[in-house]
Structures are given as structure tokens and as C-alpha cells.
Amino acid sequence: MQNRIHSMLLGTGAAVPQKKLTNQDLEKIVDTNDQWIVERTGIKERHIIDGKTTNSDLAAEAALIALEDANLKPEDIDRIIVATVTGDFNFPSVACLVQDKIGAVNAAGFDVQAACSGFIFGLSIADGLICSGTAKNILVIGSEVLSKITDWKDRSTCVLFGDAAGAAVVGPANGDGRGILATFLKTDGRLADLLNMPGGGTKYPPEVSVKENLNNIKMQGPEVFKAAVTAMGDAAKHILSEADITSEEVDLLIPHQANKRIIDATARRVKLPSEKVYINLQNYGNTSAASIPVALNEARREGLLRAGDVCVLVAFGGGLTWGSAAIRI
Numbered sequence: 001m002q003n004r005i006h007s008m009l010l011g012t013g014a015a016v017p018q019k020k021l022t023n024q025d026l027e028k029i030v031d032t033n034d035q036w037i038v039e040r041t042g043i044k045e046r047h048i049i050d051g052k053t054t055n056s057d058l059a060a061e062a063a064l065i066a067l068e069d070a071n072l073k074p075e076d077i078d079r080i081i082v083a084t085v086t087g088d089f090n091f092p093s094v095a096c097l098v099q100d101k102i103g104a105v106n107a108a109g110f111d112v113q114a115a116c117s118g119f120i121f122g123l124s125i126a127d128g129l130i131c132s133g134t135a136k137n138i139l140v141i142g143s144e145v146l147s148k149i150t151d152w153k154d155r156s157t158c159v160l161f162g163d164a165a166g167a168a169v170v171g172p173a174n175g176d177g178r179g180i181l182a183t184f185l186k187t188d189g190r191l192a193d194l195l196n197m198p199g200g201g202t203k204y205p206p207e208v209s210v211k212e213n214l215n216n217i218k219m220q221g222p223e224v225f226k227a228a229v230t231a232m233g234d235a236a237k238h239i240l241s242e243a244d245i246t247s248e249e250v251d252l253l254i255p256h257q258a259n260k261r262i263i264d265a266t267a268r269r270v271k272l273p274s275e276k277v278y279i280n281l282q283n284y285g286n287t288s289a290a291s292i293p294v295a296l297n298e299a300r301r302e303g304l305l306r307a308g309d310v311c312v313l314v315a316f317g318g319g320l321t322w323g324s325a326a327i328r329i
């Protein structure tokens with residue numbers, strides 16, 4: 001086991017917009033109600049960015065908090081990986097904008113696009129770069145402003161999403177057994193149509209996208225729900241076997257925060273009791289790539305993850321994408 005560990009978490013941070021949008025607020029916008037949203041999803045409120053702040057602003061704020069937690073300076077970072085589907089621009093990447101905003105002058109940055117699984121994809125890349133000796137200290141950020149691509153007239157999607165950024169600094173393991181034990185990634189492009197934003201890319205020119213209302217999230221909710229339950233359960237089971245750990249050895253499961261019913265089903269697949277499952281979606285909704293790093297940061301700061309504890313991350317998202325990671329904190 002020990003010789004498989006190459007990288008470890010050195011620090012975490014998060015940034016969340018101040019403005020909250022409650023279920024009661026949503027009742028005034030679309031035909032919905034608090035009871036429906038809570039029963040079907042578990043979400044009570046979400047945070048929404050103001051008109052001036054950008055994705056890269058949130059990401060930079062989370063990154064600076066993670067750096068302070070890791071006791072490192074921006075100059076110490078040699079890679080910045082940002083997982084996002086809501087970048088400030090098509091290009092340049094959010095990672096390059098974050099590099100400028102935090103003054104990480106020695107870094108090279110790039111974005112990863114794996115929707116809600118993006119943070120785990122970024123973490124896996126960071127682990128590989130550190131393992132190969134290509135990089136030492138890496139910022140992995142999940143940052144989203146989904147409110148900008150939400151169709152506020154579609155009650156089946158607009159109640160689900162929120163804005164946030166979370167960051168982790170990953171560096172070389174120190175040989176004491178702590179670190180990233182294993183990562184697992186999977187995609188199935190055959191199901192790309194279940195959850196996507198058709199506009200904004202090169203397939204549909206801007207005028208077509210606007211005219212046909214393609215610049216927002218489209219989702220076949222029940223189909224996505226079924227795929228998520230299967231994929232997240234499989235990913236959680238797979239990572240236990242890959243990391244050679246049992247459910248009993250897991251101290252905390254941090255699942256992607258999309259829907260409480262999906263999280264409960266995932267926990268059941270790996271026989272984890274609810275007290276070992278971290279849930280904060282009631283406060284944030286689904287923040288896509290930000291959901292896991294925000295939850296990881298909160299769990300650490302609440303004292304739920306101490307040095308040596310085993311934490312399992314598991315995510316699912318559009319693509320379809322899914323993945324998991326096991327970390328000895």
C-alpha cells in the first residue's frame with residue numbers, strides 16, 4: 001500500500017457568494033414549493049453570485065485560502081488545475097486567470113471539463129503529475145457559476161443548482177502513510193445527451209443558441225437520477241477495492257452533492273451509516289465541480305477529518321462522467 005502513495009492533501013479552501021436564494025424565493029419565480037424541493041432533492045437554499053464577480057474571482061479566493069492552509073505561497077505552486085463548465089470565457093482558461101489573480105508566477109495552469117466529476121478528474125491528474133516527478137505543489141480547484149447557465153423558467157432544473165468554488169493544494173506525500181491511496185475515473189459519452197448545455201460551443205453559432213434557447217442546462221432528470229445511482233455506487237465500491245480498504249475503515253464519505261436520495265443510495269451500496277456520510281447540499285444545492293472540494297474543506301474545518309482518517313470522494317456528472325478517490329488525510 002505504502003509504495004502506491006505519491007501525493008497528499010496539504011490544504012483546502014472554499015469561497016461561496018454571499019447572496020442566498022431560498023426555496024421560498026424560488027416559489028416566487030417558478031411553479032414550485034419548498035416541500036417538493038426538500039422531499040425530492042434535500043436542497044433548502046443555494047448561493048448565487050452577484051453581477052460583477054466572476055468564476056475566476058471565486059476560484060482565486062478559494063485558492064488563496066487553501067494556500068494559507070497549506071502554509072505555502074503562490075510562487076510555490078507549479079500547476080493550477082481548474083475543473084469547471086462555467087469559465088469566464090471559452091478561452092483563456094480559468095486557471096490562467098487564477099494564476100494572474102493570485103500571483104502564481106511559477107505555475108502552468110489549465111482547465112479540466114468533466115462537469116460535476118471535474119474535481120476528482122483534476123485530483124487524479126495532480127496525483128499523476130506528482131507521482132511522475134513532473135510537478136511538486138498543485139492547486140486543484142473546482143469552481144462554478146451555474147446560476148449563469150440556469151434556465152430560470154425551467155422548474156425541473158432551476159431549483160437544483162448553486163454557485164461556489166473549492167480548492168485543494170496537493171503536494172508530495174511525506175512517507176507517513178497519508179496521501180491519495182487511489183483514484184478511479186470513468187466516462188460514457190453515449191449518454192452525453194442526458195445532461196448538457198448545447199449552446200456556447202462551436203456547433204451552434206451564437207445567434208442560433210440565443211434564438212433556440214440553447215445557452216442553459218438541459219437535463220433528463222429521471223434518467224440522470226438512475227444513471228447517477230448506478231455510477232456513484234459502482235465508483236464507491238470500485239475505489240474500496242482499488243485502495244484495498246473495507247467500508248469499516250472509511251471514516252467519511254464525501255459524495256457529490258446533487259440529490260440526497262442519490263447520496264443515500266450510494267452510501268447503502270457500500271454499507272456506510274449516515275453518520276459517516278457528509279451532506280451539505282441543503283445549504284448550497286448542486287455546485288457541480290465545486291461541490292466536493294467545498295464539502296471536503298467544510299468537513300476538515302468542522303474537525304470531521306483528522307490526520308490519518310480515510311476519506312472517500314465519489315462524483316457523477318454530465319458527459320456522462322463519474323469517479324472516486326480514496327485519501328488518507
Ligand SMILES: CC(C)(COP(=O)(O)OP(=O)(O)OC[C@H]1O[C@@H](n2cnc3c(N)ncnc32)[C@H](O)[C@@H]1OP(=O)(O)O)[C@@H](O)C(=O)NCCC(=O)NCCS
Pocket residue numbers: 031032033036037040041116155156157159219220221222223224225228258259286316317318
Ligand atoms: C430533477 C429531479 C429532482 C426530479 O425528481 P423526480 O422525482 O424524478 O421528478 P420528475 O422529473 O419525474 O417529475 C415529477 C413531477 O414533478 C414535477 N416537477 C418537476 N420539477 C418540479 C419543481 N421544481 N417543483 C414542483 N414540481 C416539479 C414534474 O413536472 C412532474 O410533474 P407531473 O408528474 O405532473 O408530470 C430528479 O429527477 C433528480 O434529482 N435527477 C437527477 C438530477 C441531478 O442530480 N442532476 C445532476 C447530476 S450531477
